[in-house]
Amino acid sequence: MISPPHLVLLVLDSVRAANTTFHGYDRPTTPFLAQLAARHRVFRNAYAPGNWSVPSHTSMFTGLYSSEHGLSFDPRHADRQLAPEVAQLPTLLAAAGYTTHAFTQNVLVSRETGLLDAFGRQVDYWDGSWRPRYRRTLLNRAWNFWVDRVRRQPFPYQRGWSTRSGDTLADIRRTLTEATQPAFVFANLMDAHMPYTAPLSIVRRFVAGDPWQHSNRYRDIQPLEHNRLLLTVDPEDQRQKMALYDAAICHLDSCLRRFVGDLQRSGLLDRTVLIITADHGEMFGEHDNIVGHGPRLYQELIHVPLILVHPDLTTPAVVTRPVSLVDIPPTLLAAAGGRGR
Numbered sequence: 338m339i340s341p342p343h344l345v346l347l348v349l350d351s352v353r354a355a356n357t358t359f360h361g362y363d364r365p366t367t368p369f370l371a372q373l374a375a376r377h378r379v380f381r382n383a384y385a386p387g388n389w390s391v392p393s394h395t396s397m398f399t400g401l402y403s404s405e406h407g408l409s410f411d412p413r414h415a416d417r418q419l420a421p422e423v424a425q426l427p428t429l430l431a432a433a434g435y436t437t438h439a440f441t442q443n444v445l446v447s448r449e450t451g452l453l454d455a456f457g458r459q460v461d462y463w464d465g466s467w468r469p470r471y472r473r474t475l476l477n478r479a480w481n482f483w484v485d486r487v488r489r490q491p492f493p494y495q496r497g498w499s500t501r502s503g504d505t506l507a508d509i510r511r512t513l514t515e516a517t518q519p520a521f522v523f524a525n526l527m528d529a530h531m532p533y534t535a536p537l538s539i540v541r542r543f544v545a546g547d548p549w550q551h552s553n554r555y556r557d558i559q560p561l562e563h564n565r566l567l568l569t570v571d572p573e574d575q576r577q578k579m580a581l582y583d584a585a586i587c588h589l590d591s592c593l594r595r596f597v598g599d600l601q602r603s604g605l606l607d608r609t610v611l612i613i614t615a616d617h618g619e620m621f622g623e624h625d626n627i628v629g630h631g632p633r634l635y636q637e638l639i640h641v642p643l644i645l646v647h648p649d650l651t652t653p654a655v656v657t658r659p660v661s662l663v664d665i666p667p668t669l670l671a672a673a674g675g676r677g678r
Contacts, residue, residue, distance in 0.1 A: 341673045342648060343513055343609040344430070344521040346397070346665065349589055350390065350443055351530040351630065353618025354383070354640045356579075356586060364543065366586040367642075369594035370613065374644050375653060382659040383643035385617045389630050390445045393616040393662065394452055394525070398425050400666035425455040426666040430521045433673055438512055438520060440505050442527035456523070460508065462501050502526045502589060506596040513605050519673070528589045529619070531629060533581040535588035543584040544577065575622045582619065597646075610672040611646040614662060647672065 354360045359371040359379060387393030392403040399406050399419070406419060419425070427437040439456040441447050453459045509522050528534055593613070600606040617630050618638045630638055643660065645668075 341434070341519045343516065343519055343605070344435070344669045344672060345509065345513075345609055345611045346521075346523045346669070347593075347611070347613045348394070348397070348523070348525045349529060349586075349613065349615045349642070350525055350527045351617060351619045352586055352589070352615040352642060353637055354615075354642050355618070355637065356583060357642050360642065364583050366583045367590045369590045369597075370642070370644065373593075373597065373613075373646065378645040378647065378650055378654045378656065380643040380645070380656045380660050382657060383614065383641055384659060384661050385615065385639045385641045386661055386663050388617050388634060388638040390443055390525075390616050391450070391452065394446050395419065396663050397616070397665050398427065398452070398455065399423055400426070400663050402663060426669065427455040427457070427521060427523075429666075429670060430673060431457060433670075435519050435521045435673065436516065438509075438522045440509060440522070440524040442501065442505065443525045443530070446525050462505055502528055502592040503595070506592055510596060510599050510603075510605075513600070513609065514603065521669070521673075525616075526589060526592075528592075529582060529585040531619075533578070533585040535581070535584040539588050539591070540581065540584045542587065543580040572622075579621045582621070606646070607648055609646070610648070610669065612644070612665060612669070613646075614643045614665075615641040616662075617641065 356362050356364075356366055357370060358365055358367040359374040360381070385393045386396035386402050392406075392408050395406050395408045396402060401423070406423060408419065427439075431437050436458070437456045438458045438460070439453045440460045440462070441453065442462045444450075444461075446452050447461050448454070448459050505524055505526060509524060512522060513520060597606065597611075600609060600611075618636075618641060619630055620633075620635065620637045623637055624633065624635055641662070643662070
């Protein structure tokens with residue numbers, strides 16, 4: 338491997354392992370990622386350190402669990418910021434000569450919340466018209482606002498959530514192509530986050546009849562605490578939502594096929610360590626009719642996909658021992674020639 342390599346961390350927001358083809362799912366949601374996993378290294382039992390975006394991403398940037406970094410799910414901690422002495426992956430890589438780039442479609446993981454402050458470059462793709470003062474107030478108010486909008490707006494409701502994954506990945510490829518020194522690139526891709534958006538051509542593969550018939554029919558929505566929805570829903574509504582979710586994951590898979598193919602054809606893949614994972618999963622009525630993601634730790638929420646493409650690891654492998662996403666920082670630091678924790 339040419340040293341030091343580029344480092345790319347792609348987070349597929351809300352994608353749970355159970356709905357990916359390479360974890361045995363019976364729908365063809367991730368045919369490309371299944372091929373990639375078969376050629377490289379896949380971790381069958383990878384677990385997210387958080388059940389929503391903020392604590393999980395913070396752990397991926399610091400290598401610390403929520404109990405250590407302090408940005409937990411508890412709404413009483415919504416105004417907390419990372420302690421200045423906490424070492425962050427982008428800072429450590431910048432000190433090692435890397436340029437650092439963050440591409441985000443998630444307002445909760447953006448300059449608005451300060452989670453990307455350690456990156457030298459930050460690119461937001463979410464809709465800027467949805468831009469009140471988020472810092473501090475967002476973490477304990479955003480979900481109630483979101484639920485209110487979902488109930489009032491026709492599907493798909495995308496104000497504030499951009500799913501331009503093709504554009505995002507093209508910008509990442511361009512960044513790597515034009516790089517004159519090693520680059521660390523992080524991206525959050527939001528297609529599989531509610532409201533689960535995908536091109537109609539892909540939606541038709543998973544949803545029979547009118548794709549939007551059940552899209553906005555969740556009834557008796559009661560926001561409980563933070564990011565938790567307890568619903569009374571029709572089983573067909575749940576099946577429809579799951580089908581739309583699967584279509585969104587399939588759309589991500591097709592975008593990733595083009596992205597990795599471009600890197601391979603240009604020779605960049607041979608000089609890049611690539612990690613593809615998710616920050617948390619999603620629920621569709623399992624466990625007392627809870628949907629979405631929130632303050633529970635069920636398998637549906639914390640069991641996530643994890644694929645590692647590493648130029649030095651040329652033999653495919655399936656790793657079955659449990660691993661955590663807190664291991665991402667030491668893994669990337671080691672690949673960059675530094676020391677893990």
